[in-house]
Amino acid sequence: MIVSIDRDGDIALVTVDNPPVNALGQALRQGLWDAVGALDADPTVRAVVLICAGRTFIAGADVSEFGKPPVPPHLPDLVDRLEGAAKPWTAAIHGSALGGGFEVAMGCRFRVALDSASVGLPEVTLGIVPGASGTVRTPRLAGVEAAVELVTTGRPVKAGKALSMGLVDAVVSGDLRAESLAFARKALTHPLPPPISARPVTSPDPAWWDEQRKAIAKRAKGEVAPLRALDCLRIAAEKPFAEAMAHERATFLELRASDQAAALRHIFFAERAAPKPAHLAGVKPREIRSTAVIGGGTMGAGIAAALRDAGLPVVLIERDEEAVQRGLANLRSIFDGAVKRGRLTEAQARARMDGVTAGSDYALLSGTGLVIEAVFEDLAVKRAVFARLGQACRPDAILATNTSYLDPRLIAEGLPHPDRFIGLHFFSPANVMKLLEIVPTPTTSPETLATGFALARQLGKIPVQAGICDGFIGNRILKRYRAEAETLVRDGTPIAAVDAAMRAHGFAMGPFEAQDLGGLDIAYLQREGARASGQDAPETLGDILVRAGRKGQKTGGGWYDYAPGDRTPKPSDTTAGLLAGRITAGPTLTAEGIASRLTGAMAAEGKAILEEGIALKPSDIDLVEVHGYGYPRWRGGPMFAAEG
Numbered sequence: 040m041i042v043s044i045d046r047d048g049d050i051a052l053v054t055v056d057n058p059p060v061n062a063l064g065q066a067l068r069q070g071l072w073d074a075v076g077a078l079d080a081d082p083t084v085r086a087v088v089l090i091c092a093g094r095t096f097i098a099g100a101d102v103s104e105f106g107k108p109p110v111p112p113h114l115p116d117l118v119d120r121l122e123g124a125a126k127p128w129t130a131a132i133h134g135s136a137l138g139g140g141f142e143v144a145m146g147c148r149f150r151v152a153l154d155s156a157s158v159g160l161p162e163v164t165l166g167i168v169p170g171a172s173g174t175v176r177t178p179r180l181a182g183v184e185a186a187v188e189l190v191t192t193g194r195p196v197k198a199g200k201a202l203s204m205g206l207v208d209a210v211v212s213g214d215l216r217a218e219s220l221a222f223a224r225k226a227l228t229h230p231l232p233p234p235i236s237a238r239p240v241t242s243p244d245p246a247w248w249d250e251q252r253k254a255i256a257k258r259a260k261g262e263v264a265p266l267r268a269l270d271c272l273r274i275a276a277e278k279p280f281a282e283a284m285a286h287e288r289a290t291f292l293e294l295r296a297s298d299q300a301a302a303l304r305h306i307f308f309a310e311r312a313a314p315k316p317a318h319l320a321g322v323k324p325r326e327i328r329s330t331a332v333i334g335g336g337t338m339g340a341g342i343a344a345a346l347r348d349a350g351l352p353v354v355l356i357e358r359d360e361e362a363v364q365r366g367l368a369n370l371r372s373i374f375d376g377a378v379k380r381g382r383l384t385e386a387q388a389r390a391r392m393d394g395v396t397a398g399s400d401y402a403l404l405s406g407t408g409l410v411i412e413a414v415f416e417d418l419a420v421k422r423a424v425f426a427r428l429g430q431a432c433r434p435d436a437i438l439a440t441n442t443s444y445l446d447p448r449l450i451a452e453g454l455p456h457p458d459r460f461i462g463l464h465f466f467s468p469a470n471v472m473k474l475l476e477i478v479p480t481p482t483t484s485p486e487t488l489a490t491g492f493a494l495a496r497q498l499g500k501i502p503v504q505a506g507i508c509d510g511f512i513g514n515r516i517l518k519r520y521r522a523e524a525e526t527l528v529r530d531g532t533p534i535a536a537v538d539a540a541m542r543a544h545g546f547a548m549g550p551f552e553a554q555d556l557g558g559l560d561i562a563y564l565q566r567e568g569a570r571a572s573g574q575d576a577p578e579t580l581g582d583i584l585v586r587a588g589r590k591g592q593k594t595g596g597g598w599y600d601y602a603p604g605d606r607t608p609k610p611s612d613t614t615a616g617l618l619a620g621r622i623t624a625g626p627t628l629t630a631e632g633i634a635s636r637l638t639g640a641m642a643a644e645g646k647a648i649l650e651e652g653i654a655l656k657p658s659d660i661d662l663v664e665v666h667g668y669g670y671p672r673w674r675g676g677p678m679f680a681a682e683g
């Protein structure tokens with residue numbers, strides 16, 4: 040039974056059981072609809088507690104129904120029916136009350152949350168606005184400012200904050216069922232508060248709304264839902280309840296059918312499918328309890344921080360005592376930064392560092408279950424590390440390389456038990472970036488591969504399996520993207536026009552600004568390495584700049600010039616002079632034309648990658664681009680965009 044009714048004296052207990060997350064599909068909506076009718080008609084019931092089985096309270100509307108015509112009972116009607124019930128309902132919240140789930144909770148007269156629970160209205164992250172009174176009841180429940188924060192960011196809040204914002208009436212710990220029954224019983228001894236729809240709301244002045252609009256437009260970078268949500272909230276604050284509801288519903292239905300919502304749904308389901316690839320069904324991953332990182336540079340320290348954030352003990356190995364101290368300092372500065380930004384307390388940062396054992400002696404690794412190598416990107420250096428790991432580690436320890444473009448098969452050559460070897464390609468900063476490319480070699484065992492995926496889950500990362508080729512999935516597409524951007528410049532499109540077009544398309548930066556930030560020399564050295572080994576690597580415009588000493592912001596100039604201490608790119612006469620002989624006048628492209636050329640090139644490379652079996656499915660490529668390379672999430676990734 041999706042909805043069942045029990046009794047505790049004169050209180051009815053309605054339990055929702057619709058795994059995995061109690062999403063509000065048609066059957067659940069109908070079940071709740073009928074429950075209101077049945078309990079209204081039962082004279083022995085004085086109050087109702089709504090509670091959920093499984094891992095969470097109702098997590099929202101059933102997103103998989105969004106491509107289909109809405110079927111009654113509609114959610115806004117259900118929320119109204121709950122609110123109009125003859126007996127007061129109390130929502131007993133554990134896990135997450137999200138979207139439609141929180142709207143159902145607002146239909147109830149009271150909300151009691153377990154201390155570990157969170158509540159929120161994440162609809163904008165799906166390209167829609169709340170569609171069952173989230174924009175209309177929230178300001179009446181918690182005030183306009185709280186509602187604007189909750190709805191336009193889509194970020195859930197923890198129970199404690201929800202209580203202080205007025206979103207819930209009580210936070211309890213321990214037995215939610217017993218606490219909620221006690222709450223509901225006590226509530227009967229007082230006059231009932233008015234239903235939320237009948238509560239007053241005060242609108243801030245127009246200047247406040249204008250400020251919000253500006254701030255949200257800046258943040259949204261082309262995403263429409265947050266601004267449309269703000270419009271709904273303003274109408275909710277200024278107009279009668281029914282009028283605001285009608286506006287919200289119309290906006291919800293319009294956006295639900297939009298391209299942005301389709302793209303965001305695509306990414307939502309791709310993200311959830313990524314950690315559970317079908318070909319590993321039934322393969323048991325190894326349990327990882329102890330880890331080590333070889334190399335304490337930017338990448339190694341970032342990986343170590345990610346492991347510590349997940350609560351795993353870390354051994355950090357560097358080549359000598361001085362490098363050990365540098366590695367520890369790198370790691371400490373990551374946690375110090377987190378303290379400064381308010382993400383960690385001093386005590387938590389200390390505990391993170393306390394879980395790190397550092398040294399230069401590989402004997403420290405004798406008991407470690409997973410070792411990740413993150414040393415200099417040089418085959419000989421990496422091979423030397425793995426030769427030592429082969430001797431120092433347990434024969435069953437999983438050994439991973441974080442290489443971004445070297446062939447993992449060559450790195451692992453000669454390693455004893457090569458079935459436990461794998462590529463784990465993190466993205467910098469590794470403690471922040473969500474993407475993890477997992478690169479098995481022909482000798483990697485299914486258990487090792489499954490452990491890579493399990494590690495990603497443990498670290499809160501999005502795992503994508505990639506086959507072996509130059510650059511795996513992400514860097515291979517990046518190379519094609521940059522090459523296409525250079526082709527545009529060779530054909531006469533100004534560098535700044537290319538960057539501006541990609542920003543307008545929703546990227547945080549254009550391809551040339553991004554290279555100036557990261558440094559042009561890394562890719563240059565890679566090309567030089569390829570040339571030295573006899574491979575064909577035609578000269579790029581970037582090569583010309585690097586040879587002239589223009590490696591990007593760190594040298595005061597690359598594609599652009601930079602004033603000292605200022606990261607604003609300025610078109611450069613020097614660059615123009617250096618490249619003059621390579622540029623011919625071509626057709627003038629619009630910003631859309633530029634973006635479509637560049638995203639088209641990404642999709643074409645993605646197609647080749649799929650055909651070669653380097654990526655297993657198009658949505659994996661979209662995840663790589665969205666989570667590793669700043670592709671706008673609301674465009675769904677290059678493969679999704681190319682399909683539409």
Ligand code: 3H9
Binds near residue numbers: 059062115168
């Ligand atoms: C909305 O409510 C609109 C309303 O305002 C108006 C309507 C008129 N639908 O994330 P997990 C599946 S919009 C369908 O790994 P966790 C998911 O695909 C909605 N399916 O679990 C996966 O399936 P599978 C607003 C859903 O424990 C499984 O559940 N709500 C939905 O790590 C487990 O998911 C949201 O945006 C859904 N709504 O995290 C909440 N949600 O096993 C979205 C999940 O087949 N959900 N699935 O791969 C979440 O944020 C997380 O699922 C949650 C649990 C935090 C709840």
